[in-house]
Amino acid sequence: MRLSTFFLPTLKETPTEAQIVSHRLMLRAGMIRQTSAGIYAWLPLGHRVLKKIEQIVREEQDAAGAQELLMPTIQSAELWKESGRYDDYGKEMLRITDRHDREMLFGPTNEEMITDIFRAFVKSYRQLPLNLYHIQWKFRDEIRPRFGVMRGREFLMKDAYSFDIDAASARRSYQKMFLAYLRTFARMGLKAIPMRADTGPIGGDLSHEFIILAETGESGVFCHKDWLTLDVLQNAPGFDEDLQPFFDTYTSIYAATDEKHEPGNCPVPESDLVSARGIEVGHIFNFGTKYSKPMNAVVAGPGGEPVPVEMGSYGIGVSRLMGAIIEASHDDNGIIWPDAVAPFNVGLVNLKVGDAETDRVCQELYYKLRANGMDVLYDDRDERPGVKFADMDLIGLPWQLVVGPRGLKNGVVELKRRSTGEKQELSVDSALEKLS
Numbered sequence: 001m002r003l004s005t006f007f008l009p010t011l012k013e014t015p016t017e018a019q020i021v022s023h024r025l026m027l028r029a030g031m032i033r034q035t036s037a038g039i040y041a042w043l044p045l046g047h048r049v050l051k052k053i054e055q056i057v058r059e060e061q062d063a064a065g066a067q068e069l070l071m072p073t074i075q076s077a078e079l080w081k082e083s084g085r086y087d088d089y090g091k092e093m094l095r096i097t098d099r100h101d102r103e104m105l106f107g108p109t110n111e112e113m114i115t116d117i118f119r120a121f122v123k124s125y126r127q128l129p130l131n132l133y134h135i136q137w138k139f140r141d142e143i144r145p146r147f148g149v150m151r152g153r154e155f156l157m158k159d160a161y162s163f164d165i166d167a168a169s170a171r172r173s174y175q176k177m178f179l180a181y182l183r184t185f186a187r188m189g190l191k192a193i194p195m196r197a198d199t200g201p202i203g204g205d206l207s208h209e210f211i212i213l214a215e216t217g218e219s220g221v222f223c224h225k226d227w228l229t230l231d232v233l234q235n236a237p238g239f240d241e242d243l244q245p246f247f248d249t250y251t252s253i254y255a256a257t258d259e260k261h262e263p264g265n266c267p268v269p270e271s272d273l274v275s276a277r278g279i280e281v282g283h284i285f286n287f288g289t290k291y292s293k294p295m296n297a298v299v300a301g302p303g304g305e306p307v308p309v310e311m312g313s314y315g316i317g318v319s320r321l322m323g324a325i326i327e328a329s330h331d332d333n334g335i336i337w338p339d340a341v342a343p344f345n346v347g348l349v350n351l352k353v354g355d356a357e358t359d360r361v362c363q364e365l366y367y368k369l370r371a372n373g374m375d376v377l378y379d380d381r382d383e384r385p386g387v388k389f390a391d392m393d394l395i396g397l398p399w400q401l402v403v404g405p406r407g408l409k410n411g412v413v414e415l416k417r418r419s420t421g422e423k424q425e426l427s428v429d430s431a432l433e434k435l436s
């Protein structure tokens with residue numbers, strides 16, 4: 001992509017309405033634009049990151065054996081009346097009336113809808129276990145949307161739903177999602193700590209929130225200091241193995257949100273207890289027959305008897321993750337994207353547009369890097385080097401490859417690693433090799 005034609009409306013000044021660094025940087029880097037309270041347009045740079053985050057979530061759900069589908073955003077109120085949640089949900093639910101005066105709503109979550117789809121087709125325990133998920137926009141009319149995409153009103157969520165014949169099998173489904181979540185966040189360069197949590201309007205009695213430690217986080221959390229150094233995926237089991245030992249290990253090291261933490265009843269000595277702020281990037285629930293009973297989602301058991309299925313639901317805040325990653329990975333100059341979610345892998349900087357040799361080498365690098373499968377943002381603008389370097393640091397691409405007449409006289413280009421600031425002078429071929 002050539003920066004001279006790329007729609008990247010960066011801002012010079014820091015927007016006053018942004019209270020936290022991720023919101024400030026997403027606006028300055030031209031990634032989003034607020035269209036109304038808590039609702040955003042995803043501009044090209046932000047959209048690229050959103051798709052990369054989505055793809056990692058998708059791959060790890062698929063690896064765990066979940067199957068992707070796509071449910072609509074607009075739902076009938078009928079289903080929510082069946083489950084009894086239509087009135088409970090309160091003002092957060094955006095209620096809509098269609099032209100035939102039918103009561104509809106913009107879905108805040110999909111337990112009812114997925115249960116309706118399930119009960120229409122699944123009749124036997126032989127078809128279980130089943131885990132269906134989608135990555136779809138949700139609407140929750142938050143009373144105070146804030147912190148940019150962190151607490152939006154329209155936001156992108158991966159929500160998965162598991163169906164099992166009994167509680168033991170449902171626990172295994174829950175454990176598979178538990179492992180999938182730890183793998184997912186680790187791939188994004190995030191340390192997510194699973195914490196016992198309240199179940200709230202979703203329901204059930206077993207629930208974990210996955211929290212990223214960040215001083216601007218909305219959640220107050222307490223955990224054993226070991227969490228700060230643990231590598232949970234070292235020797236992690238495969239999805240087809242017994243996950244109970246892994247699950248027991250990583251749910252026994254103390255970690256609790258402030259709602260669950262009882263200072264007088266905490267097993268961790270003061271000296272080992274960390275109190276911090278965190279961002280909830282995922283939340284998983286096991287809620288048994290809370291929806292299958294009222295909605296009559298039953299299958300024929302081994303003896304032919306009708307069995308209401310045991311369910312769980314598993315959410316990841318895909319759009320919230322964009323903000324969480326920036327909160328966890330930035331410096332004074334801007335964003336520092338982990339390689340796995342970066343909008344482009346390399347920022348190619350031409351220091352002297354119009355200089356024949358510099359232009360030629362940039363063209364060659366631009367062509368060869370893309371031929372090697374790299375996403376390249378080529379800064380071919382007629383701008384001063386200082387502006388180019390500042391923009392590249394702001395948008396946070398993992399690598400900057402800088403080409404200028406002086407370097408070329410010595411047969412070198414400069415390669416900079418954004419996360420460390422480390423710079424190397426390399427020949428063109430060595431740079432290509434290092435980046436491929």
Ligand SMILES: Nc1ncnc2c1ncn2[C@@H]1O[C@H](COS(=O)(=O)NC(=O)[C@@H](N)CS)[C@@H](O)[C@H]1O
Binds near residue numbers: 140
């Ligand atoms: N207002 C919001 N803005 C951005 N992300 C949100 C918002 N509300 C929730 N999320 C994200 O969505 C995740 C799942 O939301 S949830 O309410 O906890 N869980 C559910 O909705 C369940 N149905 C899981 S399938 C949260 O962990 C959080 O990361």
